[in-house]
Amino acid sequence: xxxxxLLTILILTASCEQxxxxxxxxxxxxxxxxxxxxxxxxxxNMLPQVDSSMQTDDPVxxxxxxxxxxxxxxxxxxxxxxDEQRGSGMRLATFISxxxxxxxxxxVSLSGNSGGLQANVTRWIRQIxxxxxxxxxxxEFLKKQQTLQSDGDLQxxxxxxxxxxxDQQSMLAAIVETPDKTIFVKMxxxxxxxxxxxxxxxxxxxxxxxxxx
Amino acid sequence: xxxxxxxxxxxxxLSSIKITVVCLILLFILTFxxxxxxxxxxxxxxxxxxxxxxxxxxxxxLPFPGAQLVLWVLFFNLCAVSITRxxxxxxHIGILIIHLGLxxxxxxxxxxxxxxxxxxxxxxxxxxxxxxxxxxxWEISVWEQGQSPLRDISAYDVKFLQTEQxxxxxxxxxxxxVKSYFPNAQAYTGSVEEGSRPLNVSGITxxxxxxxxxxxxxxxxxxxxxxxxxxxxxxxxxxxKEGRPTPVEINGKSMYFQIRRKRYELPIxxxxxxxEMEKHPGTEIASKYRSFIEFKHGDIERKAEIYMNHPxxxxxxxxxxxxxxxxxxxxxxxxxxxxxxxxxLLPYISSLLTFAGLAIHFLLMAFKRKK
Numbered sequence: 208x209x210x211x212x213l214l215t216i217l218i219l220t221a222s223c224e225q226x227x228x229x230x231x232x233x234x235x236x237x238x239x240x241x242x243x244x245x246x247x248x249x250x251x252n253m254l255p256q257v258d259s260s261m262q263t264d265d266p267v268x269x270x271x272x273x274x275x276x277x278x279x280x281x282x283x284x285x286x287x288x289x290d291e292q293r294g295s296g297m298r299l300a301t302f303i304s305x306x307x308x309x310x311x312x313x314x315v316s317l318s319g320n321s322g323g324l325q326a327n328v329t330r331w332i333r334q335i336x337x338x339x340x341x342x343x344x345x346x347e348f349l350k351k352q353q354t355l356q357s358d359g360d361l362q363x364x365x366x367x368x369x370x371x372x373x374d375q376q377s378m379l380a381a382i383v384e385t386p387d388k389t390i391f392v393k394m395x396x397x398x399x400x401x402x403x404x405x406x407x408x409x410x411x412x413x414x415x416x417x418x419x420x
Numbered sequence: 421x422x423x424x425x426x427x428x429x430x431x432x433x434l435s436s437i438k439i440t441v442v443c444l445i446l447l448f449i450l451t452f453x454x455x456x457x458x459x460x461x462x463x464x465x466x467x468x469x470x471x472x473x474x475x476x477x478x479x480x481x482l483p484f485p486g487a488q489l490v491l492w493v494l495f496f497n498l499c500a501v502s503i504t505r506x507x508x509x510x511x512h513i514g515i516l517i518i519h520l521g522l523x524x525x526x527x528x529x530x531x532x533x534x535x536x537x538x539x540x541x542x543x544x545x546x547x548x549x550x551x552x553x554x555x556x557x558w559e560i561s562v563w564e565q566g567q568s569p570l571r572d573i574s575a576y577d578v579k580f581l582q583t584e585q586x587x588x589x590x591x592x593x594x595x596x597x598v599k600s601y602f603p604n605a606q607a608y609t610g611s612v613e614e615g616s617r618p619l620n621v622s623g624i625t626x627x628x629x630x631x632x633x634x635x636x637x638x639x640x641x642x643x644x645x646x647x648x649x650x651x652x653x654x655x656x657x658x659x660x661k662e663g664r665p666t667p668v669e670i671n672g673k674s675m676y677f678q679i680r681r682k683r684y685e686l687p688i689x690x691x692x693x694x695x696e697m698e699k700h701p702g703t704e705i706a707s708k709y710r711s712f713i714e715f716k717h718g719d720i721e722r723k724a725e726i727y728m729n730h731p732x733x734x735x736x737x738x739x740x741x742x743x744x745x746x747x748x749x750x751x752x753x754x755x756x757x758x759x760x761x762x763x764x765l766l767p768y769i770s771s772l773l774t775f776a777g778l779a780i781h782f783l784l785m786a787f788k789r790k791k
Contacts, residue, residue, distance in 0.1 A: 227580055229588065230559075232685040233570045234551050330751060336699060 284414035286407030310396030310404045317389055335378055337371045359416025369402055377401040381412045426504045434500035443494040450487050465634045495526045514781025521773030528770055531763030539684050542755045543692035550689045552758040554682035556636040565674040594649035594670050602629040605642035607659040618655035621666040688715040695754045709744050711754040736762040
């Protein structure tokens, strides 16, 4: 009997409710927190300031996404050889070519300078599986890149990554910096497909215009 | 004294070899069952049910002892045996050391279960942090808006939160009463009656309970709080999926409220200087990746590399390269797993003792046989 009592006391003690106590600590002030459950898949769609497990059809989620997106009234002319899909949130539009080996091109608008030219070009180079030997190599690469003036008088910095002949995806990109936002136009696909769609890409970039009231 | 203890009926009963055999059989069943259950229930759930619990209901009706109960009984059994049966002579030194090693295993398991803190810290290149975030536990944290890069956080864990519970923030001039708390919830925006809109940064006006997922990382809690400060009373909704805190004006001060993954303060400030990743040729699969970090503790400033099988150890903390991610902006983030365990050397000590005991015992036996 005393053994059963001993065992019961043991179990009851273990099942006791825990009290809630105040904890205090100091934390370095950061920008809104990074996702705490990053996915190992490098192609996982992780959105800034947003947990990767969130569903995009969540109404609360949509509101949060929209809050982080720069509101910009941007217009463009869709190239005739591409089909356009209207975007949502930070992605303003997606274009797909009608080829058997298609490209995908997106227009994204984000607040602020979004990391700057060098940081963005560095990660794009990484994304296509290339590692530059040094910062000098990056500077040399950037010097060779062209700019164009769009119909809306926007300075468009073109980034041509097709010079890196890789087996992986290739890329043509463009960055438009305005005082309070940055617009990214990014075309990805096989090297052959990207080179074949160079002209429509430039046409799209040249047509960018910020609508004024 | 030992001889009188040997005659104690409770100790004699506890030292029964039958208890040892039954416990070992139960451990075998629990290990097999718990391993198989991970497939359907997930790692975390299976661990909680089979290994961390005192008992559970097998097939929803049959009480079955959990590993924690079995191990405690086995521990007391071993202690009782050491008092009633062991022969304390030099000729038995090997056996005694083996059993000391076994007791140390139990102590190590106890320390790991109750005192280990597992968390993670995710950093962009150039980012610095002095806290890590829990995997599954959440907290309600409050801080005052200020200019300092270091902010004072006051927080309550939500694990044992209950309705009507009072959370005292008197040092900040207010208190919170829990009106409703859901460990997993969905949130909605929408119109409400004038004057009854709760405060929330995302415009949430309603929260509803969802079933708790067996995968704990998919549970996002929500809480409706009543904030009281003097005559000022406001309802505040906090939802785990929000990336931003809710600002609340209290007595002329701007306070931030957030329900977020529980934070642990680290003994160091860690900065990710650079993150490198290599892929298998022709694929998008990472072959290796490493973090180049710099950490500070008081006057100590050091650089280190963290990669697979090469963690950073500092006092009772170990930092492992866990994973990485790339966001839609293409920014790479490195995730370091952080384990705080002051008993991390105990398993090694247990193994050494057990091995030493075995070696001594077999050497003594060999020596006796030769004689």
